[in-house]
Amino acid sequence: MTRGHFIALALLAACALLLPLATDDSYILSLMIFSGINAIVAIGLCILMGSAGQVSLGQAGFYGIGAYASAILSQLFGLPVVAAICGAAVLSAAAAVILAVPSLRLKGHYLAVATLGFGEIVYIFLNEFGPGGPSGFGDIPPFSAFGVVITESRHFAWLVWSVLILLIIFSLNMLNARPGRALRALHGSETASSAVGLDVVALKIKVFVLSAIYASIAGSLYAHYVSFISPSSFALFYSVLLLMMVVLGGITTVWGGVVGAVLITLLPEPLKAFEELDVLVYGMILTLSLLFLRRGIVPMITERFSSYRENRSA
Amino acid sequence: MLEVRDVTKTFGGLRALDNVSFDVPHHSITALIGPNGAGKTTMMNIISGIFPPDSGSVSFHGVTISGTSPSKIAKQGLSRTFQHLELFSDMTVLENVMVGRYIKGSSGFVASGLHLPSVRREERENRRIAIALLEDIGLAGKQGELAKNLPLGEQRILEIGRALATEPVVLLLDEPAAGLNIRETRNLGNMIIGLNSERGITILLVEHDMDLVMRISTEIHVLNFGQKIAAGKPEEIQRNRDVITAYLGEEDS
Numbered sequence: 410m411t412r413g414h415f416i417a418l419a420l421l422a423a424c425a426l427l428l429p430l431a432t433d434d435s436y437i438l439s440l441m442i443f444s445g446i447n448a449i450v451a452i453g454l455c456i457l458m459g460s461a462g463q464v465s466l467g468q469a470g471f472y473g474i475g476a477y478a479s480a481i482l483s484q485l486f487g488l489p490v491v492a493a494i495c496g497a498a499v500l501s502a503a504a505a506v507i508l509a510v511p512s513l514r515l516k517g518h519y520l521a522v523a524t525l526g527f528g529e530i531v532y533i534f535l536n537e538f539g540p541g542g543p544s545g546f547g548d549i550p551p552f553s554a555f556g557v558v559i560t561e562s563r564h565f566a567w568l569v570w571s572v573l574i575l576l577i578i579f580s581l582n583m584l585n586a587r588p589g590r591a592l593r594a595l596h597g598s599e600t601a602s603s604a605v606g607l608d609v610v611a612l613k614i615k616v617f618v619l620s621a622i623y624a625s626i627a628g629s630l631y632a633h634y635v636s637f638i639s640p641s642s643f644a645l646f647y648s649v650l651l652l653m654m655v656v657l658g659g660i661t662t663v664w665g666g667v668v669g670a671v672l673i674t675l676l677p678e679p680l681k682a683f684e685e686l687d688v689l690v691y692g693m694i695l696t697l698s699l700l701f702l703r704r705g706i707v708p709m710i711t712e713r714f715s716s717y718r719e720n721r722s723a
Numbered sequence: 724m725l726e727v728r729d730v731t732k733t734f735g736g737l738r739a740l741d742n743v744s745f746d747v748p749h750h751s752i753t754a755l756i757g758p759n760g761a762g763k764t765t766m767m768n769i770i771s772g773i774f775p776p777d778s779g780s781v782s783f784h785g786v787t788i789s790g791t792s793p794s795k796i797a798k799q800g801l802s803r804t805f806q807h808l809e810l811f812s813d814m815t816v817l818e819n820v821m822v823g824r825y826i827k828g829s830s831g832f833v834a835s836g837l838h839l840p841s842v843r844r845e846e847r848e849n850r851r852i853a854i855a856l857l858e859d860i861g862l863a864g865k866q867g868e869l870a871k872n873l874p875l876g877e878q879r880i881l882e883i884g885r886a887l888a889t890e891p892v893v894l895l896l897d898e899p900a901a902g903l904n905i906r907e908t909r910n911l912g913n914m915i916i917g918l919n920s921e922r923g924i925t926i927l928l929v930e931h932d933m934d935l936v937m938r939i940s941t942e943i944h945v946l947n948f949g950q951k952i953a954a955g956k957p958e959e960i961q962r963n964r965d966v967i968t969a970y971l972g973e974e975d976s
Contacts, residue, residue, distance in 0.1 A: 579836035579837070580836065582835055582836050582838040583832055583835045583836040585835075586830055586835035586838075586842055586846055587825060587828045587830040587835060587842075587845070587846070587849075588830070588831060588832045588835050589835070590818055590821055590825070591822065591825055593811065593813070593814055593818075594811045594814065594822040594825075596813075597810070597811035597812055597813060597814060598809045598810070600773070600793075600805070600809050601809035601810070601811065601885075602822075603772075603792065603793035603794045603797070604771060604793050604794075604797055604802070604803050604805075604809070604886075605797055605802065605823050605825060605826070605885060605886070605888075605889055606797035606798045606825060606826035606889060607794055607822075607825055607826075608794050609794070615832055619832060
């Protein structure tokens with residue numbers, strides 16, 4: 410890990426630690442929790458899109474599987490929450506393999522459409538067969554581990570951001586080592602990748618599974634936080650929102666996912682001043698940022714910074 | 724050691740390769756030459772597994788490799804470069820070579836994410852080998868640069884470096900001198916001779932630059948319109964009437 414990553418992690422950890430101490434406002438804490446949950450899904454999508462060059466419009470499906478499976482396993486089957494989250498992750502991983510094997514032979518738009526179809530299937534499935542159907546179900550047990558039950562928002566915020574930070578560290582380590590290089594190579598040239606012995610299909614399946622597990626963990630955390638879930642939270646709109654997060658933040662680095670997730674989660678708040686026009690302004694801001702921040706916020710900032718340092722040293 | 728037997732490949736109505744056979748002996752520098760459209764790159768793509776032959780076979784150490792995947796062929800010890808460069812252009816020079824080390828490593832997603840000691844050891848070792856390789860091919864000073872920012876000549880050398888990182892038994896070079904100037908081509912020739920004599924790597928070379936081919940090859944096979952028209956030592960090929968006709972056209976007499 411480079412010094413830049415280390416500083417960013419330290420800053421993130423400090424914010425995550427101090428913000429819940431600075432406020433009692435449960436609304437602010439809930440925004441922080443949702444930012445963290447979205448960021449977990451977004452960094453998975455960043456690895457999938459930015460490093461491996463695969464597009465997914467179905468992350469909401471894995472997020473939904475994570476939420477429903479964990480909720481059902483813990484509430485109806487009485488499993489410990491941590492075990493339920495792990496079980497949900499295994500289920501999401503299995504779904505990812507089933508989706509990936511046929512569809513990763515597709516490229517670009519076709520793959521995007523296949524994942525979009527997957528997201529829709531999960532959504533319809535939850536509506537038809539999920540407990541409570543379209544109206545969802547509640548009384549999902551709160552998160553607990555080793556006998557400690559987390560009910561307070563402040564503690565849950567720490568939990569979510571700890572998971573996020575650990576996953577960022579995991580991702581950075583992975584991307585800086587053999588598998589990460591292979592993924593970036595795949596993005597650069599599949600022909601050359603296979604010529605040096607990379608198993609292109611196996612690598613794509615693995616990274617797809619990884620991003621599905623991230624989404625699943627986030628979905629599980631969501632379910633145990635809100636304690637009531639319904640299919641509408643896992644519709645196509647959420648997949649599109651995730652895409653917005655990573656594109657806005659920048660897909661080439663996991664930090665782009667974090668920054669994008671926080672911004673998109675918080676953006677509706679100041680827009681409430683516009684009342685009915687908020688959706689319009691929201692759309693305008695997103696369109697403009699895509700026009701002027703084409704490569705995403707984080708890559709643009711880091712490039713500015715490094716060119717500034719080069720100029721100074723020259 | 725590498726045996727090509729009766730390979731035929733058609734694209735639509737075009738017969739790109741027609742019953743072509745040849746051997747690449749151990750430790751040789753074998754060249755495949757011929758006018759444009761003779762089927763040389765098609766042959767390279769068949770040997771490296773990008774597509775299978777319609778009929779015929781390619782075997783390596785007596786094992787048939789045609790019809791398997793490029794990555795399996797690479798793992799058996801055949802590595803290649805591309806006529807139209809296929810570098811990982813947004814990765815650094817060092818990273819390009821380290822991707823070439825992939826098949827020699829074993830660290831998976833989980834172990835790497837957890838930064839286990841075994842991963843750290845493997846990374847250190849691979850980095851050391853990759854840097855040593857870059858020193859050998861004269862790119863050590865550029866290891867931090869993005870591959871796409873190198874001049875063409877160095878990009879070609881880097882592709883060879885990446886292929887070498889897989890520790891190949893046979894190196895397939897598809898027009899490595901294309902776009903290089905005279906001095907760069909001479910250095911490339913010396914480098915290929917060095918790889919062959921010092922590292923013991925068998926070379927199969929497709930090349931248009933006749934000075935280079937005649938200088939470094941031990942054996943030459945000539946293709947024309949998908950058919951093999953001649954084979955022999957450089958001096959034999961230079962005197963071969965069929966070859967001269969293929970390259971220069973029929974003499975009016």
